[in-house]
Amino acid sequence: MAGISYEDFLDRDYEPRDDDLVCRFAVRPAEGLDPEAVAGRVASESSNGTWARLQVEGSITDLSARAFEIEDGRVSVAYPDTLFEHGNMAQVLSCIAGNIMGMKAVERIRLLDCEWPESLASSFPGPQYGSAVRAEIFGVEDRPITASVPKPKVGLSTAQHAQIGYEIWTGGVDLLKDDENLTDQSFNPFEERLTESLAMRDRAEEETGEPKSYLVNVTAPGPEMLERVDLAAEHGCEYVMVDVVTAGWSSVQQVRERAADLGLAIHAHRAMHAAFDRVPEHGVSMRVLAQVARLAGVDQLHTGTAGLGKLENEDTKGINEWLRSDLHGLADVLPVASGGLHPGLVPELLDALGTNLAVQVGGGIHGHPEGSHAGAKAFRAAVDAAVEGRSLDAAAEETPELATALETWGREGTR
Ligand code: CAP
Ligand code: MG
Numbered sequence: 460m461a462g463i464s465y466e467d468f469l470d471r472d473y474e475p476r477d478d479d480l481v482c483r484f485a486v487r488p489a490e491g492l493d494p495e496a497v498a499g500r501v502a503s504e505s506s507n508g509t510w511a512r513l514q515v516e517g518s519i520t521d522l523s524a525r526a527f528e529i530e531d532g533r534v535s536v537a538y539p540d541t542l543f544e545h546g547n548m549a550q551v552l553s554c555i556a557g558n559i560m561g562m563k564a565v566e567r568i569r570l571l572d573c574e575w576p577e578s579l580a581s582s583f584p585g586p587q588y589g590s591a592v593r594a595e596i597f598g599v600e601d602r603p604i605t606a607s608v609p610k611p612k613v614g615l616s617t618a619q620h621a622q623i624g625y626e627i628w629t630g631g632v633d634l635l636k637d638d639e640n641l642t643d644q645s646f647n648p649f650e651e652r653l654t655e656s657l658a659m660r661d662r663a664e665e666e667t668g669e670p671k672s673y674l675v676n677v678t679a680p681g682p683e684m685l686e687r688v689d690l691a692a693e694h695g696c697e698y699v700m701v702d703v704v705t706a707g708w709s710s711v712q713q714v715r716e717r718a719a720d721l722g723l724a725i726h727a728h729r730a731m732h733a734a735f736d737r738v739p740e741h742g743v744s745m746r747v748l749a750q751v752a753r754l755a756g757v758d759q760l761h762t763g764t765a766g767l768g769k770l771e772n773e774d775t776k777g778i779n780e781w782l783r784s785d786l787h788g789l790a791d792v793l794p795v796a797s798g799g800l801h802p803g804l805v806p807e808l809l810d811a812l813g814t815n816l817a818v819q820v821g822g823g824i825h826g827h828p829e830g831s832h833a834g835a836k837a838f839r840a841a842v843d844a845a846v847e848g849r850s851l852d853a854a855a856e857e858t859p860e861l862a863t864a865l866e867t868w869g870r871e872g873t874r
Contacts, residue, residue, distance in 0.1 A: 463520060464512040468502035469495060473527040475537040481574040482555050484534045485740050487567040498526035498534045500564045505554050506542055533571075545582030548708040548755055556743050567740040570747050575754070577787040583754035584715055585789030588724050590815050592758055592793060596697050596724070597633050597670050602846045603809065603816040605839060606634035606674065606795070610825040613640055617647050621655035623831050627824060628663030628671045630835025635660070636819060637676035639702050639730040649675075649687060657694050674700040674726045681710060685717050692721035700726040701757070704735070704748070708755055715756035726795070727757035736773055745773045749782060752792065759793040761819075765811040769799025769873045779812060795819055799873035801826075802841035802851070802864040809845045818842065827864055837864035 475481050488497040503509070506524035522542045528535035536555075544550045556570050593599050609615055609623040624635040635656060643649035656673050664671045677687035677699045684706070691699045699718065703711050711727070718725055729752075735743040745762070752760050762779055763772030775796070782792040794816055796808055801823030808818065820838050827834030837860040844854035851870070855862035 463508060463515060463523070465496065465499035465503050465508065467499075467520070468506070468508055468523055468526060469499040470525045470527055471529070473525045473537060475527070476539070478540040478576045478578040479537040480540070480543070480551075480555070480576055480579055482536050482538065482570060483572045484536065485532055485567070485569045485571055486534045486565055487532060487740060489564050489566050492564055494529050494532075494534070497564050498529045498536075500562060501534060501559050501568065502526040502536045504562060505536065505557065505559045506538060540576065540578050543579055545579065546712075548583070548712060548751060551579070552708065552751070556747070560742065569740050570743045572744065573747055573750055575750065575786065580754060580787045580789060583789075584719070584756045585753060585786070586725075586756050586758045586792055587715075587719055587722075587790070588758045589790035590759075590783070590793040591790070592698075592724050593815070596672055599633075601814065602842060603814050603818045604633045604793075605631070605842055606636045606797075606817055606819040607632045607824045607831075607835060607838070608636045608638050608797075608819065608821040609831075610638075610821045612638035612821075613644065614646060617651045617655050620647055620652055621659045623825070624656045624673065625659040625663055626830070626832035627835040628660060629666055630824075630832045631667075631839030632824070632835045633670070634672050634674055634698075634817070634819075636674040636726070637700055638821075639676070639678075639705075639728045642676055642678055643687075650690060653690060653694050653696075657696070672697045674698050676700045676702065676728070677714070678702040678706050681713060684710060685713060688714055688717045688721065688723065692723055696723065698724045698726050698758075700728060702730050703727040703752055703755075703757060703760075704729055704731040708751060711752070711755045711757065718756075724758040725756065727752050727760040729761045733771065737771055746778050746781060749778050749792070753782060753786065753789065757792060758790075759795050759817055761797055762794040764796045764798055764800060764804075764808060767800070767804050767808055767811075767872045768797070772798075776811060779816075783815065793817055797821075799823075801868040801873070802837045802861055803868050803870035804872065805838070805841040806845040806851060807870075809842075814846060823864075823868065826867075827860065828867060829860065829863060833860040834864065837861040
């Protein structure tokens with residue numbers, strides 16, 4: 460019988476195989492431990508080891524991960540394909556971002572990045588549409604699609620919510636979006652909101668001649684959530700929205716499967732991501748959460764505003780580039796810029812992030828002194844001007860609502 464202990468998970472000469480999942484960690488050892496000792500523990504606890512020396516028979520070590528690069532507080536670990544249940548994201552994360560996050564042997568540990576091998580990546584569906592939603596749903600190629608979330612986030616009645624939808628759609632916005640904490644509360648029940656909002660959507664489409672759509676938040680416990688997905692399709696939605704982090708990846712996978720049957724796109728809100736990625740050097744980076752979301756199959760995902768808005772953002776640009784990069788043939792994901800945006804920030808935002816994007820604005824529309832319709836007009840005028848390379852000042856001469864927005868909020872970032 461062979462004994463396996465922490466040192467057995469360390470192999471500086473190891474060359475990752477094509478089907479290994481390679482993870483890069485930032486690791487700060489606890490006092491008294493050197494980087495090697497910690498690297499062995501990380502590879503061990505995240506694959507098939509534990510604190511005690513184990514007596515095992517057979518080829519169980521084939522499932523062991525190997526820490527193969529240890530440098531400047533960074534540790535790279537290669538995981539063999541057989542360790543994973545293909546197509547099961549919860550299982551994968553319980554390995555690579557599970558117990559290791561709480562080990563006493565590390566002061567801090569952050570999963571920074573993963574290189575997904577084809578074998579594992581292709582066991583997930585990836586997005587059904589990705590950034591093709593822009594062309595397929597809205598018929599636009601040259602500008603970002605636009606969305607607006609009614610504010611206050613919760614408390615509006617169903618009629619108020621639907622009316623705001625009408626105002627923003629006819630003001631030029633493509634998508635009405637539920638807020639992350641609006642699901643099926645008594646003041647605004649799910650099914651009524653769905654039907655009333657879509658009735659307004661149809662009216663707005665007729666009046667504007669533009670396709671309009673609604674991101675209804677279906678987040679709920681499993682079976683209920685799937686019923687809501689079905690209802691969304693039945694009533695004529697093109698999308699559903701899921702709070703992917705709070706709902707959990709198995710739920711997202713369930714929705715993805717049902718969405719494929721129904722042809723629905725998935726809008727992923729990332730509320731609670733900051734619990735994983737905000738503390739420097741600890742947790743799971745937003746980059747990895749975005750990778751997980753893409754594999755699980757969301758079509759569009761919040762990735763921040765490159766620091767212009769009210770929320771802390773980690774590397775929006777780099778993450779967006781990754782979402783568009785090749786991943787063994789899986790579709791890309793459309794990034795959503797949101798959080799504290801207003802018309803005055805649009806040119807800088809598009810300069811930083813390009814136009815293959817969704818831009819989402821709540822307060823920067825509904826806080827407009829003349830109301831939501833005027834706010835939507837101002838926002839759309841800012842987007843069109845930025846795409847056409849015209850200045851906001853020139854656009855504001857034609858659209859007085861934009862002039863008012865610029866007077867109200869200026870062009871500075873928010874907090
Ligand atoms: C934006 C928002 C979004 C955040 C999410 C909010 O509203 O509706 O949920 O943008 O953050 O509730 O804050 P405002 P992120 O436009 O009024 O700020 O996109 O970073 O995941
Ligand atoms: Mg919100």
